[in-house]
Amino acid sequence: MKHALTAALIILTALLPGLATAADMQAERITITEWKAVFAKIEARNTIPARSRLGGTLEQVMVAEGSEVAEGQQIATTVDEKLLLELRAVDAQLQALTSELTNAQAELTRGLNLLERGVTTEQNVDGLRTRVEVIQGRIGSTEAQKDVLLQRTAEGRVLAPISGRVIDVPVTAGSVIMPGEMVAVIGGGGFYLRLAVPERHADFLNEGDDIRIDGIEGTDSGTLAKVYPQIENGRVIADVELSGLSAEFIGKRVLVRLPVARTQTVVVPQEAVSTRMGLDFVQVAPPDAPPTERVVVLGEKLQIDGRALVEVLSGLSGDEALVTAHE
Structure with missing residues (x-):
């Protein structure tokens, strides 16, 4: 049993x-953390236009889209033909005044010699001395005018406002541009993934959060570097910092997953x-x-x-x- x-x-x-x-x-x-998939774009932290301070003809453009530039580097040259003509006129005035000053100084020297011998009067010598001083003043004023023209000519050098990469060059050599017109757009200050998130998720975004980035080689991780305080069109703008981010294509879209809630x-x-x-x-x-x-x-x-x-x-x-x- x-x-x-x-x-x-x-x-x-x-x-x-x-x-x-x-x-x-x-x-x-x-x-657990809930993740929201959004598309981010590769953009520069600062996007600043390089403008011409001088109106005239764009004689030379030294950069193209994708060029790397340093702050203060000359990227284009603007030429105003009227300034060159004014410089020639000022130079001619200086030459004439210099010759006139030479003659006035020679007459003053002869007047001083005659005054020593008692042939002329002190009043005549004072007149010659005054004439020399007037010509010297006119020369100084003309030289200052020339300096102004040279400064305006130097403003034809278009300089890069920041170090970075040239994103856009909307003009070509030979174009006629106005003062303040944009010659190139330069992106600098580092490249980031910039994204726009619906404002209902704004309270869940914190700087320093880990972010998932989906790419060709799999999932990578980045850091939420900056959340901008201004909401535009119902969206919050934020920057994601990613080590080794390729800036070969500015504006390229990348799939990003953000932590938007905890349940x-x-x-x-x-x-x-x-x-x-x-x-x-x-x-x-x-x-x-x-x-x-x-x-x-x-x-x-x-x-x-x-x-x-x-x-x-x-x-x-x-x-x-x-x-x-x-x-």
Whole structure:
């Protein structure tokens, strides 16, 4: 009789493959981060136009789109023909005044000699001395006028306002431009992923947060470097810093995933789930009761601290003890 009972138990155990022996797992309620996928663009932190301070003809453009420039580097030259003519006229005036000054100084020297011999009067010598001083003043004024013309001519050198990369050159050599007209657009201050996020997510964005970037070589991580305080068209502008970011194509779109919320959910180890006939089951071990199977609705699979977990949307509350089903 005893041997028959033992045999019956062995057969019963074989017929119940889902029976578990001991609780070795736990359903957990954890907080997970929700990620929102948005597209970011590669842009420069600062985008500043290089403008011509002088109106005239653009004689030379020394850069093209993609060129690297340093702050203060000359990138173009503007020429105003009228300034060159005015400089020639001023130079001619200076030559004439210089000759006139030479003659006046010679007459003053002769007048001083005659005054020593008593041939002329002090009044005549004072007149000659005054004439020399007037000519010297006219020369100084003309030289100052020339300096102004030279400064205006030098303003034809278009300089890079910042160090960076030339993004756009909307003009070509030979173009007629006005004072203050843009010659090139330069991006500098570092290159970032710039994105626009709906304002409802603004409170969840914090500088320093880790950001996921999806690329050709897989998923990379970056840092939320700056969140701009001004909301434009219902969107918050933010910059994501990524080491080794290629700035070969400015404006290229990149898929970025942002942490926008934190929610609590129930997770179980993936090995605690079994699937039969299109349904997912877990073995729940109630206190002081045999394990029972429970149907659950699963969400996405997660990797947390090296553990393979799966989200449970319904069927568990998060404090159940689980056992592994034996197939």
